[in-house]
Amino acid sequence: MTDFKSYISRYESFEICRRAASRTMERLAKNRGRAAQGIFERLKFCRKGNRCFSGACPVCARRYRLRLLSQAEHVLGEDDPWVQLWWTPPSALVAKGLLVDFDLGRLLDQQKQALLESMPGAIAIGGIDVSLGTRGSIAAVWRVSSCVLVSGSISQEAFDRLTHTFRPGSTSCHSFSIEPVLNQPHMLSYVFKHRIFARTYDHNMSAGSRPKFNTLHPSFADEADLFQERWPLWNRLLLHNVSAGKDPNRPTLRRLI
Numbered sequence: 001m002t003d004f005k006s007y008i009s010r011y012e013s014f015e016i017c018r019r020a021a022s023r024t025m026e027r028l029a030k031n032r033g034r035a036a037q038g039i040f041e042r043l044k045f046c047r048k049g050n051r052c053f054s055g056a057c058p059v060c061a062r063r064y065r066l067r068l069l070s071q072a073e074h075v076l077g078e079d080d081p082w083v084q085l086w087w088t089p090p091s092a093l094v095a096k097g098l099l100v101d102f103d104l105g106r107l108l109d110q111q112k113q114a115l116l117e118s119m120p121g122a123i124a125i126g127g128i129d130v131s132l133g134t135r136g137s138i139a140a141v142w143r144v145s146s147c148v149l150v151s152g153s154i155s156q157e158a159f160d161r162l163t164h165t166f167r168p169g170s171t172s173c174h175s176f177s178i179e180p181v182l183n184q185p186h187m188l189s190y191v192f193k194h195r196i197f198a199r200t201y202d203h204n205m206s207a208g209s210r211p212k213f214n215t216l217h218p219s220f221a222d223e224a225d226l227f228q229e230r231w232p233l234w235n236r237l238l239l240h241n242v243s244a245g246k247d248p249n250r251p252t253l254r255r256l257i
């Protein structure tokens with residue numbers, strides 16, 4: 001079993017998250033909007049014994065992830081390889097300024113239904129991953145992607161159903177990938193990713209290369225925080241035949257089959 005406390009400490013130690021929360025507050029302090037000021041106030045009073053549970057708070061997100069990841073590893077099983085599905089429906093490409101009002105509840109319902117239809121008896125866990133797609137220095141769109149890990153191998157029949165459902169270019173899917181992955185902590189960490197980054201997409205990028213991750217420009221970071229306040233990590237989990245409860249203080253992942 002992975003020691004997630006040591007794993008997360010490398011990039012997401014308490015100190016790193018506390019400093020990130022301070023930088024977020026400095027930035028939000030300059031935003032005169034009421035919603036931004038509301039998040040600023042929540043983060044300001046976040047402390048041990050009285051956590052704020054704002055979706056924009058790096059300290060609270062770390063705390064939740066620490067409690068969730070080892071349970072997730074257990075639910076998926078540590079012996080079999082996992083399969084990663086990653087897809088973005090066309091309706092989940094969102095223009096600047098429209099992210100906060102995006103109907104994520106509806107998208108989540110649709111994605112859960114798609115998983116139910118394509119692999120009813122499987123266990124899958126993950127969440128919604130938001131990133132800002134950029135090309136060169138030009139911001140393109142927010143991408144609201146779904147990313148899950150499936151426990152064990154996938155039958156040819158389920159694979160065919162999945163690739164049919166999520167065929168890129170179809171009405172339900174803009175992009176889709178399915179690949180077996182090693183059961184390693186970074187795969188789990190990624191499907192429950194909290195932070196929103198800018199990702200560069202190069203027109204000439206070869207199929208095997210990965211996009212670069214960059215910190216968001218302040219004009220986008222405020223929008224990302226407002227979205228996270230509305231949709232904290234714990235409300236944008238994508239679980240299939242698994243429950244997690246609603247309490248950000250005490251996530252309890254449980255297999256339902």
Ligand SMILES: [Zn+2]
Binds near residue numbers: 047052053054058
């Ligand atoms: Zn907090």
